[in-house]
Amino acid sequence: MSMLEGAKKQLEAAYKYADINSETWEKLQYPDKIVQVSLPMRHDDGTMRVYKAYRCQYNNVLGPYKGGIRFHPSVSREHVESLAFWMTFKNAVIDVPFGGAKGGITVDAPTLSNREIERLSKGYIDLLSDNIGPDIDIPAPDMYTNERVMSFMFHEYKKIRGGHPLGVVTGKPIAIGGIEGRPSATGYGGFYSMSFLLEKFGYKLKLPSKKRLKIAVQGFGQVGYWFAERLQREGYKVVALSNIYGAVYDEKGLNVTAARLHLDENDHKVWGQGTEITNEELLELDVDILVPAAIENVLTKDNADKIKAKIVLELANGPTTYEADQIMTDKGILIVPDILANSGGVTVSYFEWLQNRNAIRKNYEDVQKELKGMMEKATEEVMRRHLEYSVSPRTAAYMLALERIGEADAVYGNKDYFSIR
Ligand code: NAD
Numbered sequence: 001m002s003m004l005e006g007a008k009k010q011l012e013a014a015y016k017y018a019d020i021n022s023e024t025w026e027k028l029q030y031p032d033k034i035v036q037v038s039l040p041m042r043h044d045d046g047t048m049r050v051y052k053a054y055r056c057q058y059n060n061v062l063g064p065y066k067g068g069i070r071f072h073p074s075v076s077r078e079h080v081e082s083l084a085f086w087m088t089f090k091n092a093v094i095d096v097p098f099g100g101a102k103g104g105i106t107v108d109a110p111t112l113s114n115r116e117i118e119r120l121s122k123g124y125i126d127l128l129s130d131n132i133g134p135d136i137d138i139p140a141p142d143m144y145t146n147e148r149v150m151s152f153m154f155h156e157y158k159k160i161r162g163g164h165p166l167g168v169v170t171g172k173p174i175a176i177g178g179i180e181g182r183p184s185a186t187g188y189g190g191f192y193s194m195s196f197l198l199e200k201f202g203y204k205l206k207l208p209s210k211k212r213l214k215i216a217v218q219g220f221g222q223v224g225y226w227f228a229e230r231l232q233r234e235g236y237k238v239v240a241l242s243n244i245y246g247a248v249y250d251e252k253g254l255n256v257t258a259a260r261l262h263l264d265e266n267d268h269k270v271w272g273q274g275t276e277i278t279n280e281e282l283l284e285l286d287v288d289i290l291v292p293a294a295i296e297n298v299l300t301k302d303n304a305d306k307i308k309a310k311i312v313l314e315l316a317n318g319p320t321t322y323e324a325d326q327i328m329t330d331k332g333i334l335i336v337p338d339i340l341a342n343s344g345g346v347t348v349s350y351f352e353w354l355q356n357r358n359a360i361r362k363n364y365e366d367v368q369k370e371l372k373g374m375m376e377k378a379t380e381e382v383m384r385r386h387l388e389y390s391v392s393p394r395t396a397a398y399m400l401a402l403e404r405i406g407e408a409d410a411v412y413g414n415k416d417y418f419s420i421r
Pocket of ligand 1: 141142144218224293294342
């Protein structure tokens with residue numbers, strides 16, 4: 001089953017509980033629009049190569065399309081469609097006024113120079129500027145894109161459109177309208193969701209006390225690092241960490257900040273502590289909480305039976321396949337779904353967009369307070385449905401999203417809503 005088929009099946013599980021119109025349901029089966037363009041880019045050595053680039057706008061019932069842009073070899077038409085699909089429901093769960101989108105370029109970004117990344121980023125906007133805009137579709141960083149890429153994209157869009165359209169992309173540097181706390185937003189958002197869940201519902205899971213909880217984090221990029229850093233600061237024990245080159249384990253707990261420094265000094269390949277293990281072994285460790293924060297499809301039907309964690313907090317998008325989701329849920333593992341757990345990034349992007357539109361600046365403390373409040377509210381709403389309907393938190397999250405999208409679509413999309421009776 002493909003990633004997209006799996007995602008749609010997960011949505012289907014929620015349809016029977018959600019009070020939505022069959023016309024809205026039919027619309028949600030298809031993306032509104034997918035654009036594919038061919039992007040010629042001249043390399044530093046003078047050679048030219050054409051890259052495939054995409055933007056998928058899945059649904060905009062709740063507001064302008066919103067979603068990241070990734071530069072990665074796995075980017076394809078179906079891949080961005082799956083990611084845009086998830087964005088649609090994620091934005092609805094966390095209750096930001098956005099629809100769902102995603103884009104990307106099929107490219108191995110680390111092999112390119114800074115100047116090549118600049119040309120690629122600007123070329124993307126040259127080809128797609130008609131499709132984006134502060135009220136139309138607002139890109140943001142994703143895998144292998146960052147605030148520099150957003151800055152290139154903003155400047156290119158400004159050059160084409162004129163004015164000062166700061167709200168066209170989020171995740172910008174602070175000096176040009178970016179917001180305090182964006183780099184840590186997804187990791188910290190995941191932390192707020194997890195700690196609220198432990199505090200309010202932890203008793204149901206029979207977990208050890210905070211200090212004795214064992215947590216493993218896969219992925220040490222923007223999301224995984226900030227999540228682990230926050231865990232350490234709040235007194236939790238991180239027993240395993242990993243990146244693309246491998247993983248490290250110490251039952252007594254790892255020093256997250258020392259790991260960051262050591263990796264930076266050693267080409268991201270040496271952790272400087274603990275025992276080296278593989279990424280596969282990390283997933284199967286005997287821990288209380290497992291946090292996939294790297295890439296898709298790491299929990300599959302081949303390893304689902306071996307997962308020992310009691311909670312899986314999905315900070316990556318789509319880390320659990322449809323089949324693995326069924327196996328792990330049947331085993332009693334509580335999976336906090338990606339469309340809830342990693343929604344902190346888009347939440348702070350929303351604050352940035354608001355700040356740009358209103359020509360104001362939010363401070364770091366306000367960002368954290370509001371992020372925490374929104375993550376806790378969404379977690380509470382998902383968990384309430386999970387308990388009330390005896391469905392998985394994933395189904396509960398899709399139920400909540402469908403209710404919100406369904407209500408908005410009924411107001412302006414349904415043929416019967418305004419009929420005179
Ligand atoms: P990143 O590129 O900063 O970091 C990715 C990390 O995963 C790196 O440590 C990398 O070495 C590791 N990795 C890559 N391939 C791997 C593999 N095959 N096995 C193990 N580790 C691997 O990316 P990020 O921004 O941290 O995003 C991570 C995940 O979170 C992605 O699924 C992304 O879509 C999702 N996400 C990110 C944000 C955000 O704000 N950055 C928001 C929502 C969801």
